[in-house]
Amino acid sequence: MRPVRFVTPGHAQLRYDRSCMSSSNEPAILLLAHGTPDVLSEMSAYLANVTGGRPMPQHVVEELQHRYAEIGLKEEPLPEGPPLTRWTLLQGKLLSEALGRKVYVGMRNWKPLIADAVAEMKADGVQHATVLCMAPQKSRTSTGLYKRALDKADEGAFTYDFIAGWAHEPLLSKAFAERMKVALDKARESDPNAMVLFTAHSVPCRTIRPANHEEAAIGSAHAPGAPVPADGLQNYGTHDEGDPYPVECKQTAMEIAAELGLKDSEWVFSFQSQGIAGAPWLGPSVEDTLTALAQEGIKSVVMQPVGFLCDHVEILYDIDVAFRDFAKPLGIDVTRAMSLNDSPTLIQAIAKTVQS
Numbered sequence: 001m002r003p004v005r006f007v008t009p010g011h012a013q014l015r016y017d018r019s020c021m022s023s024s025n026e027p028a029i030l031l032l033a034h035g036t037p038d039v040l041s042e043m044s045a046y047l048a049n050v051t052g053g054r055p056m057p058q059h060v061v062e063e064l065q066h067r068y069a070e071i072g073l074k075e076e077p078l079p080e081g082p083p084l085t086r087w088t089l090l091q092g093k094l095l096s097e098a099l100g101r102k103v104y105v106g107m108r109n110w111k112p113l114i115a116d117a118v119a120e121m122k123a124d125g126v127q128h129a130t131v132l133c134m135a136p137q138k139s140r141t142s143t144g145l146y147k148r149a150l151d152k153a154d155e156g157a158f159t160y161d162f163i164a165g166w167a168h169e170p171l172l173s174k175a176f177a178e179r180m181k182v183a184l185d186k187a188r189e190s191d192p193n194a195m196v197l198f199t200a201h202s203v204p205c206r207t208i209r210p211a212n213h214e215e216a217a218i219g220s221a222h223a224p225g226a227p228v229p230a231d232g233l234q235n236y237g238t239h240d241e242g243d244p245y246p247v248e249c250k251q252t253a254m255e256i257a258a259e260l261g262l263k264d265s266e267w268v269f270s271f272q273s274q275g276i277a278g279a280p281w282l283g284p285s286v287e288d289t290l291t292a293l294a295q296e297g298i299k300s301v302v303m304q305p306v307g308f309l310c311d312h313v314e315i316l317y318d319i320d321v322a323f324r325d326f327a328k329p330l331g332i333d334v335t336r337a338m339s340l341n342d343s344p345t346l347i348q349a350i351a352k353t354v355q356s
């Protein structure tokens, strides 16, 4: 294979061969993901992208710089890139190899940006694309915002099929179950009563409520003159029927538990990483759940976030550092299933989803 280009200079330096380029009658494949800063000094600009321009207080910027520093981010770019970028680009490369076609990757909040991927697709003459979010559960505040960024960049240059939620794909729960089995078997060697705790990223309660039509008409805080709600969070747009996110997350957990043959008494579910902004976020929180489990006499908990497909700060810091430290004085040992990262079953799940 003759490498012909660097798709993302400065990151994982993933090379694509022209033999993997889409032929004109096949839809191009575009993966959308969150994005993460490359160096600590980019934190303010990164957070402005995450919040749609609303500035974060300095103490929040510093707290996040601290967390990112704890997981290895520095002032100089890491040769291999930050974990989220590195793994997402690798997943794109593995998918490209599995399908024998070029795969584009764009991130909403940092490089390589969705706009960069779209510019490349336009230059390649893409007419139609299949777009998949590297967040399997559909949500206004993740997949909804990714789609909005895509529409802004695309400007109608190509048409696309947008796969917003694909958590029901059985190979996805199989991939998670494979990782959990390894961690749970290990935990049960020392504690046969080890409890499984599945998690998903919390969201502000107001972002999942069904909307009235007046609110739906407001659109987003990106629109000039759009009001900022009292809790300070931007308006994420609305769905009359409410956001399916919390239900889809719990369904994923149930499917993994079923795949593992877990009894109901062997697993629980919580929402992790409630935001630093005020206002109520979805619970139960991991902290409340660990406290309750300690009261029930649980000594070991094996965690698995079911909405993240690779390592990033909310796994490497929130779980591996913060929840572990929180659980220690409660007498609970927290371990976790390895992230999916380069799981071949995950790549099969994505390949099957984009092909169907």
Ligand SMILES: C=CC1=C(C)c2cc3[nH]c(cc4nc(cc5[nH]c(cc1n2)c(C)c5CCC(=O)O)C(CCC(=O)O)=C4C)c(C)c3C=C
Residues within 6 Å of the ligand: 034, 035, 036, 047, 050, 051, 052, 064, 084, 135, 139, 141, 142, 201, 202, 203, 204, 207, 233, 234, 245, 274, 275, 276, 277, 307, 308, 312, 313, 314
């Ligand atoms: C389904 C919802 C969300 C997913 C999935 C999600 C993944 C995710 N988030 C980060 C990093 C950050 N997210 C931050 C804020 C934030 N995240 C969500 C929702 C999801 N995030 C919301 C609604 C918000 C609040 C945004 C706002 O306008 O205030 C932040 C900022 C700090 C904070 O509030 O915690 C960071 C950083 C990653 C890396 C990630 C998965 C890859």
Ligand SMILES: [Fe+2]
Residues within 6 Å of the ligand: 201
């Ligand atoms: Fe987030």
Ligand SMILES: [Fe+2]
Residues within 6 Å of the ligand: 201, 273, 275, 314
């Ligand atoms: Fe977060």
